[in-house]
Amino acid sequence: MTPVPPGVRALSGYRRPWLVKDVVAGVVLTTLLVPQGMAYAELAGLPPITGLYTTVTCLLAYAVFGPSRVLVLGPDSSLGPMIAATVLPLVAAGGDPERAVALASMLALMTAGVMIAAGLAGLGFVADLLSKPTMIGYMNGLALTILVGQLPKLLGFSVDADGLIGELVGVVEGVARGETVPAAAAVGVGGIAVVLALRRWAPRVPGVLVMVVLAIGVSAVFRLGERGVSLVGVLPEGFPPLTLPTVAWSDVGPLLAGALAISLVSLADTISTASSFAERTGQEVRGNQEMIGIGAANLAAGLFQGFPVSTSASRTAVAERAGARTQLTGVTGAALIIVMILFLPGLFRDLPQSALAAVVITASLSLADLRGTARLWHQRRVEFILSVVAFAGVALLGVLPGIAIAVGLSILNVFRRAWRPYQTVLGLADRVAGFHDVRSYPDARQLPGLVIYRFDAPLFFANAKTFRDAVMALARTQPPPRWVLVAAEPITDVDTTAADVLFDLARLLDERGQTLAFAELKDPVRRKVERYGLAREIEPQHFFPTVEAGVDAFRTRTGAAWPAPRDAPAVETGVLERPDPPPAQTPA
Incomplete structure (x- = not known):
């Protein structure tokens, strides 16, 4: 079945009260279309x-x-x-x-x-x-x-x-x-002043139309064409027939390059404008x-x-x-x-060319975004x-x-951000549930023997070495951690190059008596990791659904305990253990 073009489909929902508004708006719009065109x-x-x-x-x-x-x-x-x-x-x-x-x-x-x-x-x-x-x-x-x-x-x-x-x-x-x-300059500079003034103080008045009408009037009254001012002149009469343009083969390359650039700018401008107006009209872009x-x-x-x-x-x-x-x-x-x-x-025979230049210049000013x-x-x-x-x-x-x-x-x-993404160590912040960036929470506690490391980007060929170097730097800290637990929720992909790096990294840590573990690895990424064969080097029990589960597993296997908070202990949530009760006092 042939798809129905959007414009034809829209006719079925057209409402009669819109007709007058559309026609009036079309008349107003024409006053801008002609001089700008x-x-x-x-x-x-x-x-x-x-x-x-x-x-x-x-x-x-x-x-x-x-x-x-x-x-x-x-x-x-x-x-x-x-x-x-x-x-x-x-x-x-x-x-x-x-x-x-x-x-x-x-x-x-x-x-x-x-x-x-x-x-x-x-x-x-x-x-x-x-x-x-x-x-x-x-x-x-x-x-x-x-x-x-x-x-x-x-x-x-x-x-x-x-x-x-x-x-x-x-x-x-x-x-x-x-x-x-002088006459052309006066018309041009005056035209810019008129358009900008109306745009500033009377935005609903079609400034371009007012300026063009004034320029034509001044040109006709003072016969500016006889004073050296270039005019638009009489336009060709009639509409051109359907024509397939012909160009030399040597022109195709430059034209294609220009078409690609124009397509990109046109699409970006259209999506931006469409999004802006769609928000006001309730349409979908x-x-x-x-x-x-x-x-x-x-x-x-x-x-x-x-x-x-x-x-x-x-x-x-x-x-x-x-x-x-x-x-x-x-x-x-x-x-x-x-x-x-x-x-x-x-x-438009008496319209000065300098007035058209004024139209273009005022349009160019709206392109600039100094703010x-x-x-x-x-x-x-x-x-x-x-x-x-x-x-x-x-x-x-x-x-x-x-x-x-x-x-x-x-x-x-984009590549720079993925190549050198934000990365940090997580710790247990007092009076806040869960694990957080130690840069934002300098007093966050670290579990002895465990480093929780977060890498905020997909793992691919360009940043795999960055990931490896960061993990090895953490593994070499003193005292050396027994586990490096990767909070992998931000890692949305792992390519084959990164998989090879992870394989070598896991084997190197294993030789050092250390463990590389992952938490919150997304299911699609987990399936890729398994397809790459990483499960043979990183044991399945070292993949955890949450960071809390990984921390609990580490504590169960090693008996590690959280250091006491610096401040008075408070009721904590998440993976925090409740403070041990004070020892019983022997009566004097």
Whole structure:
């Protein structure tokens, strides 16, 4: 039986009272979709009209295949630099726009293939490859890269340079040579001020729309096009036909690398945004279905001269505040854009390019998370350093190397924690049931001849030596313990390399007259240990269901007794023995 797409399935539960709210929200949303679509297309190095094609197709496709009722997809400020970094180096000298569009469309199709295949394979967890600290650093670097890259357009001139430093130098030199167009700069800087002011003091007012309308009005009244200000001009009329882009075989490798990076960032952004809005609407986030939905949106965009898309938190928030209930909001927005393309192609002819630069710059400012960076500094310096390195990777090496660095740092951070996990000795703390970390309870008592050791990570090839060295260091303490009891509840796996290390460790301790024992080993891990043959070296009676059971067994076999507590004895629980009664007093 063919599965029913989520959008089609949602129609059966559609309620008539939602219709007006969805349509109104769609109208409001369109006021943001149009200027942002054109601005983000130019950010990606493509003609503005491609942003509108992309917006229409991805909204319609996600409405059918996307699982979320409220998410809004479209061109995104975080993907624009990645698309440009992938496509522009492949465009022939002279910057052929048609070739750039074909490459961007193929990039969207490849992104769609990656996302759909990963969704069908159940790989939605790959979004976790980007940790929050590295994502903060990456987005901070991306925000700075976008800001510097848009400054020339904001000021009315262009810069031919690569990389953040080169572009920044080009901006400074252009301003010093007097290349700034005052009218363009006034529109751009004023536009930024309008958007930020409305965002701060009137957040429900569509600041981007207000700014664009004002910019068009000022441009028309003062004829800024005749004053050296670059304008958007009349958009191509009509909608493009279904087109399968063609590219050279030599372009496939770079495009695939870009598609993988875009897929990762898009998925991470979508899962984060979907989770945030799902909490408010009571929906469940389905990562694998989201990948398929985003993949379908990219597929549609790539077939109609579009480029890769992602979820937009800002546009989703606008739709939600406007009363959106379902994806009919996005469908309404797509329909209105189609009407504009077909019948009003000259609507934005007087829009200054510097106003589009203002749209992009204000969007880039929302990408940066300076508060999050400061919080990392105060909470955990290691993760702050990871964030700074990710930021530097984007700012100094470029967007695509930056995402590779961010992913690499996230994986290395996980590996570092597993390679050198927290490990400690447990003791019996007075007036607290059970056994606890002696670092947290310095007065915790140790049973003579027994060391209770906890290793807080799975045992695998990278940390098996760390485990062995720690156990041997404990075994060599004076006086030497008779047992080393491993509190193994945090050990969620043991691979074959670690099993060999445990085998050698148990045999070495046995030669020293010492015993290696385990407590609270999870059943799946216990079965692996037995399959590896460790039961031949570690006797079955040295595996205990609880730490308390292991301690009791040690005391039974050795007669060891707990040392008296430092303070007055209190009624104790768990494995604590009650104090021996005082000897009977002989009457005088």
